[in-house]
Amino acid sequence: MTAGSTAERAFAEAVAALVGADPQLAGLVAEHGRPDYWSRPPGFATLVLLVLEQQVSLASAAATYRSMLRHQGGMTPRHVLANDDMRGDGVSRQKQRYLLALATAVETGALDLDGLAALDDDAARAALTALPGIGRWTADVYLLACLHRPDLWPVGDRALQVATAETLGLAQVPSAAELEVHGERWRPYRSTAARLLWHGYLRRRGRDAMPVPVL
Template identity: 70%
Template sequence: MDDRLFARSVSELTAHDPDLAALVAEHGIPPLWLRPPGFASLVLFILEQQVSLASAAAAYRRVLERVGTMGPEPLLATTPEELRVDGVSRQKDRYLRALAAAVVTGELDLAGLDALTDDEVRRALIALPGIGRWTADVYLLACLGRADLWPVGDRALQVAAAEALGLDVVPDQAALELVGERWRPHRSTSARLLWHGYLARRGRSETPLIVLD
């Protein structure tokens, strides 16, 4: 997805969906949040699991300052104790080292993911410790630019959908899957619009896109 396709999908969604049209009228259109595909983005996504964007970004920057270049070999050259000082938990340290080792050994071919289908990418990523459906989906959406991704495991997206649609109950993953059906084949764009509204309603200025190097 590029800026032109993003703008077109926003136009199509808002022309046919009054809830998204109202969301855009109130909060505007977000930038096309993208991250470069590759190891560094996966590191950041792992750090973002179950913590705030700001907390994960701070830990990422500390690790980056330590290693110089966010690559698998420099990361493997660190010790768990060093990364703990940088704000990386023991569990996430294991996940990051497993990712780095998979890239070094060729078990995970990051460069080849773009040629795979969404489900094939999910299988390749979820095979690694610490990478589940959420991490795989946001990588597909933000790094590979897939147009119809719907990360049902994202708590902010669940809350944002409830707020935008006036739902009495925040949908769980199964319910959010059904909610998203109305926005096919533009669910990646609808997710971006909902996230933007979620952040705007809370007066938060952070962006899912940070400098990775």
């Protein structure tokens, strides 16, 4: 059985457990259905895309990624380090600094991307967030979507904050610290809870519930 199929099977089991235990999530699935299990390939290219997605729309980040790819001819650390025109691709000065730091760390071995799979969640997050421009949101989404970790809870994600408020009927959108507390009810399946909440958030707004397929 492949890693992908194993993760999909675990996801289906987690959905069943959450729906059976939580009326709010059960109602969410009844209204919007169970989302498809989406993932992203682990590695440097996905981290580049995640950095580009910070504080912009997925479509905008995808356009920038495609422009970089056309200009560079590939998406490896060496391609990025050789790209002296990221601003022309639509990359901000700040994100250019982040991408150069990421490429340097991977190229020199300071960040062992392949080795992250052998680390627990906290250690893997610490290795990623040691780099400039990679905060908890970026690290958690990488662990959730690329390494299939079952109990990630990206508390800094605004859509997840809003979705939790809508699903639980909260009077206010929770802060990151408050979302951490709300997430405790869904351990040890918080990654699946996040997927269900994101799915409902997007469906309520008439939007596609799958990431932009650029990788």
